[in-house]
Amino acid sequence: MRLALFNKGRLGLVDGDDIVDVTDQLAPSPSSPSGALQQYIERVERDGAPQIDLAVGTRLPLAEVALEAPLPRPGKIVGAPVNYLDHKAEMEYTTSIADLGVFLKANSSVIGPGQDIVLPYSDKRTDQEGELGVVIGRTAAKVSADDALDHVFGYTCVLDITVRSGEDRSTRKSFDTFTPIGPWVVSADEIPDPDALELRCDVAGETRQRTNTADLIFGVRQLIAYTSSVMTLHPGDVIATGTPAGVGPLKHGDHVVVDIERVGRLEVGVDGSRATAYEQRPGR
Structure with missing residues (x-):
């Protein structure tokens, strides 16, 4: 459902x-x-x-x-950095999720379908990252990969928006509006294998990202097992499973679409009308 x-x-x-x-x-x-x-x-x-x-x-x-947004304030949003090999090559990273672990995003960054991603800076690149989202349904602590899917309530589309600046990942990815989620959550019984889903992300009518979740470095089962070995996962927590190659800058007026097989189609806008210079940020 x-x-x-x-x-x-x-x-x-x-x-x-x-x-x-x-x-x-x-x-x-x-x-x-x-x-x-x-x-x-x-x-x-x-x-x-x-x-x-x-x-x-x-x-x-x-x-x-x-x-x-189907989950407007999840208890936790867990991100999986560099979880596709093609994205690792694209960004010229020497590490992947196996080395980096996971990170947290602020739950205040969530928006829903039809809302706008608000660009904070006029002179720093802000990228789209289309991802499969996993919604936890049962408390999970140190679960095995074999048992991991028993702890999933369902799946959704996620955009992990990212400023390309020097701060920690959790800062660069936690601005208000930086985690669009939706348009709904599909129950786990309708997705027999989350590691076999086609994913596409379009920006301004052009396809930037196209992949299959079979290409994840840590698949959904392994990702849940790893994350639950670090932190207890609670019902309603969301795991963003990582993004493939094709990330790119957003600009004012863009229309962003994430379409995931059997899951749904999430559409949001981009508002850059209030962006300011990076040097004007508080604390500078």
Whole structure:
């Protein structure tokens, strides 16, 4: 199933060209900044998955609703640096995820479909990085690769936006709006093998990135196993699995699309109207 947030925090199940409001069935408690889908994921871990009656909720055309980030404030966003060999070659890195480990992004950097990536600097390159996102469904601590997928709730599209400057990765990737997520989360049962998905990222109508997740250095199972050996993963945490070759600069007015087989299509804009010179940053 495909679960999305829409129309100011309502939880919907996407059914063909429609979306059915299942908020009252799946997340009836008062809303919180983490969102109704987060509440549902936690409920599934605690009590198991409830039955869903699509005849009960209001049905609306999907094209007529405003989709939002399905997880507007995840507990953690974990990034996998240099997790495709072609990206390693492109950026002339001598190291990969096997040497670097993972990093964290601020959860305040999340935006949803149709929103804008806001460029912070007018004179520093800011790149797009299209990635498969893994949403954790069960608490995971030191899990094996063989058991890793048992801890996955589902999958989504992620853009890991990055300023090419000298700061630590977590700084360069944590600006507000730098983690578009969506348009929904597809439950794990619909993705038998997350390491066999076609991924494409287009910017301004041109394809910049095209890959298959089979080319990941650490596949999804290994990535979960490695990450959970470092930090406990909780329901609703998001792992961005890494980006392939083809990253490039964004400019004001660009339209960015990430399309992942069986997962979905995430579309956002780019706003550079408020960008300032790098030398004007606070603390300089």
